[in-house]
Amino acid sequence: MTVHPKLPSAPRKFQNLIGGSWGDSQGGEIVRLSPAHGVPVSVVPRGTAADVDKAVAAARRRFEGGGWAEIPAASRAAILRKAADLILQQKDELALIETLESGKPLWQSVNEVTGAADLWYYASGQAQAMHGETFNNLGHDSLGLVLREPIGVVGLITPWNFPFYILAERLPFILAAGCTVVMKPSEHTSSTTLMMGRILEQAGLPEGVVNIVTGYGDPVGQAIVNHMDIDMVSFTGSTRVGRSTVIASAANIKKVSLELGGKNPVVVTADADLDKAADGIVYGVLHNAGQCCVSGSRLIVHESVEKPLTERILELMGKVRVGDPLVPENRVGAIVNETQMTRILGLIDQGKSQGGKLVTGGARMEPRAGYFVEPTLFTGVTRDMTIAREEVFGPVLGISTFRSTADAIRMANDTEYGLAATIWSSDLRKSMDLMRGIRAGRMWINTTITGGPEMPIGGYKQSGLGRETGPSGIDEYTEVKSVIVDLGARQPWVI
Numbered sequence: 001m002t003v004h005p006k007l008p009s010a011p012r013k014f015q016n017l018i019g020g021s022w023g024d025s026q027g028g029e030i031v032r033l034s035p036a037h038g039v040p041v042s043v044v045p046r047g048t049a050a051d052v053d054k055a056v057a058a059a060r061r062r063f064e065g066g067g068w069a070e071i072p073a074a075s076r077a078a079i080l081r082k083a084a085d086l087i088l089q090q091k092d093e094l095a096l097i098e099t100l101e102s103g104k105p106l107w108q109s110v111n112e113v114t115g116a117a118d119l120w121y122y123a124s125g126q127a128q129a130m131h132g133e134t135f136n137n138l139g140h141d142s143l144g145l146v147l148r149e150p151i152g153v154v155g156l157i158t159p160w161n162f163p164f165y166i167l168a169e170r171l172p173f174i175l176a177a178g179c180t181v182v183m184k185p186s187e188h189t190s191s192t193t194l195m196m197g198r199i200l201e202q203a204g205l206p207e208g209v210v211n212i213v214t215g216y217g218d219p220v221g222q223a224i225v226n227h228m229d230i231d232m233v234s235f236t237g238s239t240r241v242g243r244s245t246v247i248a249s250a251a252n253i254k255k256v257s258l259e260l261g262g263k264n265p266v267v268v269t270a271d272a273d274l275d276k277a278a279d280g281i282v283y284g285v286l287h288n289a290g291q292c293c294v295s296g297s298r299l300i301v302h303e304s305v306e307k308p309l310t311e312r313i314l315e316l317m318g319k320v321r322v323g324d325p326l327v328p329e330n331r332v333g334a335i336v337n338e339t340q341m342t343r344i345l346g347l348i349d350q351g352k353s354q355g356g357k358l359v360t361g362g363a364r365m366e367p368r369a370g371y372f373v374e375p376t377l378f379t380g381v382t383r384d385m386t387i388a389r390e391e392v393f394g395p396v397l398g399i400s401t402f403r404s405t406a407d408a409i410r411m412a413n414d415t416e417y418g419l420a421a422t423i424w425s426s427d428l429r430k431s432m433d434l435m436r437g438i439r440a441g442r443m444w445i446n447t448t449i450t451g452g453p454e455m456p457i458g459g460y461k462q463s464g465l466g467r468e469t470g471p472s473g474i475d476e477y478t479e480v481k482s483v484i485v486d487l488g489a490r491q492p493w494v495i
Contacts, residue, residue, distance in 0.1 A: 019058030020207020047215030062208030069178030084120035103334030116168035122453035123172030141488030150178035152231030160186035262419030278312035344394035418460025
């Protein structure tokens with residue numbers, strides 16, 4: 001095997017952060033192998049429920065003891081801005097370990113780290129923008145106040161597909177609100193979260209505000225969602241685990257924020273710019289090797305343009321370079337692990353056996369040291385096929401056709417999910433009808449998988465609860481307190 005010079009000669013070792021102290025876990029260690037190269041790249045603690053208890057206690061002490069929520073918002077904002085500055089200063093180091101652990105192209109990791117810094121900058125402003133309301137209309141002797149207060153200790157569980165970016169969509173907003181945090185990153189991609197802990201220390205964050213426990217979903221994630229002293233859990237991941245999180249939250253009626261799975265439709269009308277649409281569709285399904293919650297995996301195209309659009313997609317898929325994520329020319333990297341790759345290939349086999357026409361791809365690629373799957377395209381996909389209903393989370397696109405706008409809306413909504421949707425059309429009225437008719441939390445018209453820190457994200461139906469980023473991002477982690485102040489003499493109730 002040809003070893004790229006940027007591969008580490010030895011894995012980098014990390015520790016957990018609890019109450020301002022870095023340390024190992026009695027549970028042992030987890031060694032992460034690069035999914036693209038098969039070599040060890042990092043070692044993180046294998047946390048335990050006892051580690052979670054210590055982290056929650058530290059977060060509770062800081063929240064109740066002061067030194068974070070009570071300090072001026074301008075001071076919190078300054079720390080968040082400093083953290084954003086440090087992210088940019090360390091972006092190359094962050095991006096490299098992100099690529100080594102996740103398998104995504106290095107250029108993509110650099111872009112995501114830079115985008116994450118933008119989220120930290122935006123959230124810093126939201127710290128100072130958080131405000132309540134007053135009601136001066138209750139009479140001369142009364143004043144009504146509505147206060148926004150931090151919800152308390154937040155458990156934050158993040159996934160492996162965009163570990164640093166999704167962290168940035170949540171953590172700075174949680175901190176801006178004045179909350180303290182216990183975090184569990186995915187066991188596959190823990191390192192950049194731990195590095196973020198160091199960055200926050202350098203930025204001046206008080207100890208105990210952020211606590212990080214790495215490890216497996218059971219016991220670490222389970223201990224977080226079950227913990228009686230955690231006030232809220234933010235979870236990003238599968239709908240299956242999201243359901244169990246909701247059930248576990250009932251123990252102490254903790255609030256939950258969930259961004260879950262998606263089976264996202266892409267609707268192409270007869271009048272769409274097919275060249276523009278084809279490039280966007282290929283990007284939308286192959287970005288991050290299809291391991292993207294908002295990936296456009298269901299193509300719903302008007303029957304009159306199915307053939308020319310399919311030809312364009314095939315041509316572009318054939319040009320996409322898949323391989324070593326450290327090679328700049330490669331656009332698509334590796335699948336995160338062997339289990340996920342096997343699942344993707346199994347769903348492709350189901351698609352073939354259930355009547356879908358495999359037009360291109362469908363197999364594992366070289367090099368065998370990594371987990372690479374060919375860009376895959378099915379036509380003739382019907383609603384009863386597994387690949388039309390289940391989230392593949394891989395580089396697999398299925399094509400179906402429609403005749404009318406009403407048909408397209410019905411097909412787009414024919415799913416338990418409602419995370420995202422994309423529309424390609426040159427007709428403004430059709431675009432608006434589709435946009436209004438499709439039930440999804442994020443939508444794009446004549447573009448896909450774009451946005452900025454200002455825009456809220458989240459899903460309809462079984463794709464989640466709550467909204468992250470934008471002004472909603474800080475509100476999500478607050479409680480609303482309603483106060484009536486009586487300024488006059490009391491009318492006796494007891495006579």
